[in-house]
Amino acid sequence: MSAASxxxxxxxxxxxxxxxxxLADPSRPSKLQRSSQSDISPADAEGGEEAGAESxxxxxxRLYRAQRYLVAVEYDGTRFSGSQQQPNQRTVVGVLxxxxxxxxxxxxxxxxxxxxKRKPGEVKNEGDIMVTDVRCVAPDFHARYKALERTYHYRxxxxxxxxxxxxxxxxxxxxxxxxxxxMKKACNILVGHHDFSSFRAFGCQAKSPVRTLDELTVTEVFxxxxxxxSLERSEMxxxxxxxxxSRASSLMGSSGEGSDVSSTSGKSACxxxxxxxxxxxxxxxxxxxxxxxxxxxxxxxxxxxxxxxxIGDLTTADVERILDAKTMTAAPPMAxxxxxxxxxxxxxxxx
Numbered sequence: 001m002s003a004a005s006x007x008x009x010x011x012x013x014x015x016x017x018x019x020x021x022x023l024a025d026p027s028r029p030s031k032l033q034r035s036s037q038s039d040i041s042p043a044d045a046e047g048g049e050e051a052g053a054e055s056x057x058x059x060x061x062r063l064y065r066a067q068r069y070l071v072a073v074e075y076d077g078t079r080f081s082g083s084q085q086q087p088n089q090r091t092v093v094g095v096l097x098x099x100x101x102x103x104x105x106x107x108x109x110x111x112x113x114x115x116x117k118r119k120p121g122e123v124k125n126e127g128d129i130m131v132t133d134v135r136c137v138a139p140d141f142h143a144r145y146k147a148l149e150r151t152y153h154y155r156x157x158x159x160x161x162x163x164x165x166x167x168x169x170x171x172x173x174x175x176x177x178x179x180x181x182x183m184k185k186a187c188n189i190l191v192g193h194h195d196f197s198s199f200r201a202f203g204c205q206a207k208s209p210v211r212t213l214d215e216l217t218v219t220e221v222f223x224x225x226x227x228x229x230s231l232e233r234s235e236m237x238x239x240x241x242x243x244x245x246s247r248a249s250s251l252m253g254s255s256g257e258g259s260d261v262s263s264t265s266g267k268s269a270c271x272x273x274x275x276x277x278x279x280x281x282x283x284x285x286x287x288x289x290x291x292x293x294x295x296x297x298x299x300x301x302x303x304x305x306x307x308x309x310x311i312g313d314l315t316t317a318d319v320e321r322i323l324d325a326k327t328m329t330a331a332p333p334m335a336x337x338x339x340x341x342x343x344x345x346x347x348x349x350x351x
Contacts, residue, residue, distance in 0.1 A: 066111040070137045070347075073108065075129035077101045078169045078338065102170070103342040105132065109143040149214070149346040151290045154303045155339045157223070159282035166225050171284070172303075172339035178285060178310035180218060186309045186319045187216040190302060197326035199305075201297035201334070209326070211298070215290035218306060223284040288343075301328070303335035 155171035156178065157163055163173045190213055197209040228236060287306060289299045305322065308314040314322075314332070322330045 066139075068109055068111050068137050068139050068141055070135050070141065070143060071108050071110060071131055072105050072133035073103065073129060074105060074132050075103050076169075077103065078128070101337045101340045101342065105344050106342050107143050107147070107345045107347075109137065109141060143345075146347055147292070147345050148348065149290060149292055149344075150294065151215075151288065151343040151346075152294075152299045153341045153343050154287040154289075154299065154335060155224075155341070156285040156287065156303075156307065157282040158285065159280060161280045161282070163282065164225055164279065167223070167282075169338045170224070172307070172335050173282075174307060174311065176311040178283070178307070179312065180220060180285065180310070182312075182316070183218045183285075183306045183310045185316045186306055186314075187218060189316060189319045190305075190323065191216050194323060195326055196295055196298055196323075198322050198328055198331045199298045199301040200295040200328060201301065202328070204296035206293075206295055209295060211291060211293065211295060213289065213291050215288060216302065217288045219286050219288070221284050221286050223282055226281075297334055300334040300337065300340060301331050303339070304332050307335065308332045 157167060157171045157173045158176070158178045159173075160175050163171065167173075193210070193212045195209050196211050196213075200206075200209050287303050289302065305314070305319065309316070309319065
C-alpha cells in the first residue's frame with residue numbers, strides 16, 4: 001500500500017512475515033521501496049486483537065531508511081470484502097496496497113522508503129476509496145495499538161416503503177416503527193465496564209471480553225437524501241439563507257416525521273394524498289458507539305439488540321438478561337454491515 005503515492009510496490013500486513021533484506025536489491029531501486037510491514041487499525045473491523053503485541057508493532061522500525069507514515073482513508077465499503085487482505089477478493093488493503101462496512105476516517109500505518117519525486121501530500125483516489133490525510137510518525141508508532149478511542153455510527157431507516165437505491169447500501173431499513181425512548185434506555189444499560197461476551201462474534205481474537213463502552217446513544221436525524229419541500233424551505237431558512245436548526249427540528253414534529261409526509265403510514269402515496277411518483281420519507285436514526293476498543297462485531301451485535309428493543313421484540317429487562325448471559329447465543333441477530341461507519345480513530349495529540 002502506498003499512502004501518498006501511486007507508484008508500484010508490495011505491502012503485506014504486519015502479522016504476515018518479517019522483512020527479508022534479500023528482497024531489497026540496492027543495485028536496482030524501484031521508484032518506491034516498501035516494507036513488509038503495514039497494518040490497518042482494528043477499529044474498521046470492530047475489534048479483533050487487543051492492544052498488547054508491541055513486539056509486532058515495533059518490527060517495522062527495523063526497516064533500513066524507511067519512513068513510517070500514518071494514513072487516514074475514507075471509503076464506501078459496498079464493493080469491498082473487508083479491510084485485510086484476502087485471496088481473490090477486493091479489499092481496502094489490496095487497493096491501497098469488514099466486508100461492506102464504510103469508513104469516514106479509518107487509519108493505517110505504512111513504512112515507505114521514498115525514491116520517487118512525488119510529494120507526500122499527493123493522495124490516492126480509487127473512486128470508492130480515498131486517502132484523506134498523511135503524516136510522518138515515529139518508527140515505532142503503531143496505528144492499532146496506539147489508538148486511544150474509536151467512534152462508530154450506525155444508520156437506521158424506519159418506514160414501510162422500500163429504501164431508495166441511493167440509500168439501500170448505506171443504512172439498515174427497518175419496516176416497523178422504532179421506539180427511540182426504549183432504545184435509549186437499552187443504551188444506558190450497556191454503557192460502562194462490562195463483560196461483553198454476549199456481543200462477541202465467533203472468531204474474535206481478543207484475550208478478554210471485558211470492555212469499557214464510553215458512549216452508546218441513538219439520535220434521530222434528517223435522512224441524508226433529504227430534499228425539503230417549498231414549505232420546509234421557507235421555514236428552515238433565515239433571511240440570510242442559513243439553516244435555522246430550531247425550525248428544522250420542529251419540522252420533524254414529536255414523532256420525527258416531516259411536515260408534509262408520513263413515513264409510518266402503511267398507506268400508499270396516492271392514499272396519503274401525495275403527488276404521483278413522490279416517495280414517502282423515512283425516519284432516520286443514528287446509533288453512536290465510542291470506546292477505546294471493541295470486540296469483533298460488537299457494534300453490529302449491539303445495534304441488532306437495539307433494533308429488537310425498538311420494534312418491541314425485547315424489553316430493557318431482556319437487555320440486562322442478555323448482557324448477564326455472557327454468550328452470543330443469547331443475543332438477537334446482528335445488524336448488517338452496510339449501515340456501519342467508522343467515524344474516527346483518536347490518537348495522542350503529539351501524533
